[in-house]
Amino acid sequence: MRPSKGWRSEIGDGMSEDKTTMLVGADYTADDYDGDAHVPADAALRRLVEGNRIYVEALDHERDLSPERIADLFENGQRPFACVITCADSRVVPEHIFMTGLGELFVIRVAGNVVGPIELASAVYSCEHLHTRLLLVLGHTHCGAIKAALDGEAGPVAAITERIAAALGDVRDPYEASVANARAAAAELAASPELTLLVAEHDLDIRVAIYHTHCGVVDFL
Numbered sequence: 606m607r608p609s610k611g612w613r614s615e616i617g618d619g620m621s622e623d624k625t626t627m628l629v630g631a632d633y634t635a636d637d638y639d640g641d642a643h644v645p646a647d648a649a650l651r652r653l654v655e656g657n658r659i660y661v662e663a664l665d666h667e668r669d670l671s672p673e674r675i676a677d678l679f680e681n682g683q684r685p686f687a688c689v690i691t692c693a694d695s696r697v698v699p700e701h702i703f704m705t706g707l708g709e710l711f712v713i714r715v716a717g718n719v720v721g722p723i724e725l726a727s728a729v730y731s732c733e734h735l736h737t738r739l740l741l742v743l744g745h746t747h748c749g750a751i752k753a754a755l756d757g758e759a760g761p762v763a764a765i766t767e768r769i770a771a772a773l774g775d776v777r778d779p780y781e782a783s784v785a786n787a788r789a790a791a792a793e794l795a796a797s798p799e800l801t802l803l804v805a806e807h808d809l810d811i812r813v814a815i816y817h818t819h820c821g822v823v824d825f826l
Contacts, residue, residue, distance in 0.1 A: 646810030649739035650825070652686060656703035668706035678708045685711040687723045688731035690790065691743035692718045692750065694820050699743060703823075711737055717750030717786065718742060720793040729799045738809055740794060743823070745789030745816040751782050780815075781795045784826065787813045788819040 659666045688711040689699045699705070699712050711731040713724055720742075722727070731737045753762055754769035755777065772789030776782050791813045794800055803809035813826045 611624040612649050643736050644738060646739040646808060649737075650810070650812065652705075653703045653739075653741070653823075654825065655704060657821075660702055661821045666704045668704065670707055674707050681709045683711070683735060685709055685731065685735055685737050685760045687691060687711070687739040687741060688713070688714075688735075688737045689741045689743055690718055690720065690724060690728060690730055691795075691816075692716060692745055692746060692748060694748065694818075697743070697745045697816055702743075702821070711735060715763075715765075717748060717754070717765045717769050718744050718789040718790055719750075719765055719786075721764075724790075725794065725797055727798065728794055732809055733799060738807070740800070740809060740811045742787045742790045742794070742811075742813050742815070743816055744783045744790075745818055746780060747818050748783055748786075751779065751786055755779075755782065760776055778818065783815055784813075787815060787825075 627710045656666075686709055689703075690713045691697055691699055693714045693716045699710055703710065712713070713727045713731075715721075715724055728740060732740055750762075750765050751769055751773075754766040754773060757770075758766050769786050772786045773782050776785045791811050795804070795811050800809060800811070804811065815826065816822075817824070
């Protein structure tokens with residue numbers, strides 16, 4: 606779905622309207638993330654939704670980038686509450702989009718937010734060893750890698766464009782192409798035996814979202 610004017614976040618895949626209201630409303634508190642591992646997927650999702658709301662509305666938000674935070678992460682290790690696979694596009698910065706600080710997101714960035722062996726291994730590391738319980742594929746509109754795939758570009762970028770082209774099939778609408786490409790990446794993740802086990806036994810949730818580069822809104826699909 607395309608965003609309406611102003612703030613909005615769509616939560617699809619069977620979630621009810623009441624559930625959507627809960628995720629973007631006042632039910633979010635700082636207790637949903639206290640810096641510990643094993644943050645439940647629904648709490649992590651609420652944190653991302655609320656962070657994007659603050660980002661879009663340009664509200665003040667304190668993010669801990671202090672020397673004390675740097676020292677804590679060095680001495681005690683990282684405890685990200687979510688893993689985000691997204692594009693290397695300079696406009697798509699998850700830490701800003703979701704208003705997070707140091708050590709809160711495990712971010713994997715690659716042109717076209719494609720998932721190959723290296724991206725998959727990175728995601729497994731985050732979910733298996735760092736215990737993140739939300740794995741989000743974040744596509745975006747006006748993606749140069751998707752345009753290159755639609756235009757049939759090959760050569761040095763073929764490793765990316767061929768993977769995207771296979772995901773798109775006959776899709777030619779740019780927005781729908783972003784959705785199809787992100788869903789294909791999520792399907793690649795879901796097919797992993799390691800992640801399949803985490804989904805079944807440890808409540809890992811694999812989700813898809815689209816960032817709208819013209820307004821900053823994230824649609825959770």
